[in-house]
Amino acid sequence: MVEAHFEPYVQLVDVTDDAALIAWGGFRLGEHAGRWRAERGGETFGARSEPRGRAAVEVLDGEGAIVGRTVTDEANHAWVQGLRPATTYRYRVLVDGEPWGAGERFDWVSGSLGAAWRPPDQRLRTHAGGSDPDPVTFLAIGDFGVGIASGADGARQIAVARTMQRLADAVDIRFVVGLGDSIYHGPGGPQDASGAFDEDWWLTFFQPYRYLFDHLPFYPTAGNHDSSDTEASDDREQLEDNLYLRIRFAPRQEVGRASIDPGLFYQLRVGALLELVCVDTTWGAERGLHWFDEPGHRGWLERALAGSDAAWRVPFSHHPAYSAGPAHACMPEQMERLVPLYRRHGVRLLLHGHEHNFQHGRADDLQYVVSGAAAKLDERTPDRFAEAGTLSWAAEPHCLLVQVKPDRMVVTPYGPTAPGAQPAPIARRRPDGTVTDEPITVVPASGRSVRSRRGLTE
Incomplete structure (x- = not known):
């Protein structure tokens, strides 16, 4: 040295x-x-x-x-x-x-x-009170924790982080949502135990997002690389430490707004308009069952969705319920045991990571976005468009800009930004190969503002 x-x-x-x-x-x-x-x-x-x-x-x-x-x-x-x-x-x-x-x-x-x-x-900036229909804009990223010194993946992480910084400088961003895989294994592969030490987090998390997380809270979910699902080492303990999971969510658990230890489920209420619901889709204590199958977590999730009077309830998790691939198919466990619950309680949008590309699709009245390319990238063409209800996709590194208003939510994927340049939305393709720039807009099923009977503007 x-x-x-x-x-x-x-x-x-x-x-x-x-x-x-x-x-x-x-x-x-x-x-x-x-x-x-x-x-x-x-x-x-x-x-x-x-x-x-x-x-x-x-x-x-x-x-x-x-x-x-x-x-x-x-x-x-x-x-x-x-x-x-x-x-x-x-x-x-x-x-x-x-x-x-x-x-x-x-x-x-x-x-x-x-x-x-x-x-x-x-x-x-503190969140709005529960009766205040304050419009909210936030960023979301998935599959980003590679470390900015990690070759092509690291270069993508830097470029997407630059996009996020430029957007945060120009738009009233309130917070950042993590869609999982905050920390990957290191150059030694799955046995490398990366994520288990603070130095693994310097170039992975604290330096690339230094000028975001000094003024924007980060709300994480657990991915397969944050747990022992994919790697020999389980990084949850370090995730808990560096993201202060117990400090933040144990008090919420006491009042019924979180379910943790182990597993990570919590509600984030932002005024009258938005309630984000973190759903842990990693494997549970027993192989073959996910944390959302565990009775305590399942009961909490049902109560959380049923008891919310927010205009928009948006579950977010790492693994997508619907995916056109190419690496991952739809997840039957979610389609059978979570999607009906979401529909029953008026959910209109799901946010996911895991697949290393961008996807937007629809299953009946439920829209979803897969955003797993804030550093990782799979450039292959997906091959399950019909199965997943895909409307558009892109093999581009990106982050999401999500704008929440009383009458609609708008999701825009922004691509990597070069030094000195300004952020721009990525080009998306329909399954037939044609290009679309049609806004990704989510509206209430009735065509009216959600929960207008509760006093929100129609």
Whole structure:
């Protein structure tokens, strides 16, 4: 090792309508044979990391007044309570009286460290209250956790992350939804146990999305590469640590808004318009059964969908119920045991990852989008269009921009963005090979605004 450097990071982990969860930490970086990498050695980020000193997390209003403050010397994360719904704030972290991350900062650039290209954006916006029909726009990505130093996959991850950053700079994005496979195995293959150590997460998660997750919460689901479904190592423990799953969702479980440990099911309510429902589609404790088959999780999911009065309820999971391939077929377990439940409770849209391309399809009145190419990519043509009800598809790396309004949802897949360029939607093909740019629009089954009887605008 020639040099050593500690690079600090901040993360807006979560927000509710009256609180925010903020975390801080960093990575020990070393130069080896002319390339920088994160050094192994202890917990440097996440819920288990050793406290770095006495910390104060302060939330400030538009005039700079402190409206919320939490002090801790037991952790490198803290909830700040007592905030107002649908309100934008600034935040800061002081450790032993000094601003965390102040001074010169560095980003990874093609194996080297260069001066950080922008300062951190330490702001947050709380979610709207449950009766407020506040329009919501969010980003979604799937199958992204390859690491930006990983050849062609890494180059795609960088380019899609750049798209997300440009969109977040131009549009009022509220948060990012992860559609699974947040962390893959490393160059040693499935036995490499990647994801089990913090240094695996530096180039995979914290650096590529550094200037998104400092002000946008990330809401994950579990994929087959995040568990032991595909790999010899189960990365759930590290997923739990670096994404603060227990800290975030255990309190929601106590009030019936999550079902975890093990498995990952939770509701994300954003005002009166949107309720996202995370569904864990990985294998359960018993091989042959999925977590959604486990009676406790199944009962929770039925209650969550039946009890919601949000205008739009959107389940999201890693594995798609419907897929035209080429690598994965439709999933009969979901079609038999989940899709009827979704239909019964008025679900109109499903979001998935897993297949490394883009797909949009329809099964009767239920539309779905498969988005598993935020880094991984399968350029082969799908071969099950009729079976999956495919309307359009593309073999392009991308992220999703999802706009939620009272009378419709619009989903737009944006492709990779080169340095200095602006994001553009990807070209999609119908099964007959013709190109379409028709907007992907989801409307209520009746043609009227969803739940207008509950006071939303028709």
